[in-house]
Amino acid sequence: MIREVNQQDAPAITTIYNYYIENTIVTFEETPLDTSEMAARIKSTTGKLPWIVYEKDGIVVGYAYASEWKSRCSYRYSLETTVYLKHGKNGQGIGSALYQELISRLRGKGYHVLIGGISLPNDASVALHEKFGFEKIAQFKEVGYKFDSYIDVGYWELILAD
Known part of the structure; x- marks a missing residue:
C-alpha cells in the first residue's frame, strides 16, 4: 500500500537509507x-512537496519524494525525484509503484521538469527512470568520491506535459 509519509515512519526510513550510506x-x-x-x-x-511510502504487512519497505532541484527562484518549476527501497526488496515492482504514484502526484501541479540524479553504475535506477520516460541528459565524470573511488553521476530528465 502506498500512503503519505508520517513522522512515525522516520525510524524505518532511516534504516533503509543508512544501508545505502554504509554499503x-x-x-x-x-x-x-x-x-x-x-x-x-x-x-x-x-x-x-510529496513524500510517500510503500508499506507491506505494516512495514515500510520503500519511499519516494520530490525536492527542490536548486534553491534559485528560476528553478521553481524543476524538481528532483528520489526513491529508495529496503535492501533485498528490489525487483518486486515496489520502486515502479512508488515512482508512478510520485510522478502522478506531481503532474498538473505546475511543475515542468523532474530530474533524477544517478550515481553510476546503477543499472536498476537507470532502467526505472527510463521506464517512466526520463531521458539521460548529462553525465559528470568522477564528481563524487566514496569508498576510495571516483564516481560518475548521470542526470535523467522528464519534461512533464501539462
Missing part, C-alpha cells in the same frame, strides 16, 4: 543518519 555509492553521504535527522528532513519536505 553503496547510491548516495554520497558517508555518515549514517539518526532518526531525528531523518524526521527533520521529512518535516521540511512534506509541507511543500
Whole structure:
C-alpha cells in the first residue's frame, strides 16, 4: 500500500537509507543518519512537496519524494525525484509503484521538469527512470568520491506535459 509519509515512519526510513550510506555509492553521504535527522528532513519536505511510502504487512519497505532541484527562484518549476527501497526488496515492482504514484502526484501541479540524479553504475535506477520516460541528459565524470573511488553521476530528465 502506498500512503503519505508520517513522522512515525522516520525510524524505518532511516534504516533503509543508512544501508545505502554504509554499503553503496547510491548516495554520497558517508555518515549514517539518526532518526531525528531523518524526521527533520521529512518535516521540511512534506509541507511543500510529496513524500510517500510503500508499506507491506505494516512495514515500510520503500519511499519516494520530490525536492527542490536548486534553491534559485528560476528553478521553481524543476524538481528532483528520489526513491529508495529496503535492501533485498528490489525487483518486486515496489520502486515502479512508488515512482508512478510520485510522478502522478506531481503532474498538473505546475511543475515542468523532474530530474533524477544517478550515481553510476546503477543499472536498476537507470532502467526505472527510463521506464517512466526520463531521458539521460548529462553525465559528470568522477564528481563524487566514496569508498576510495571516483564516481560518475548521470542526470535523467522528464519534461512533464501539462
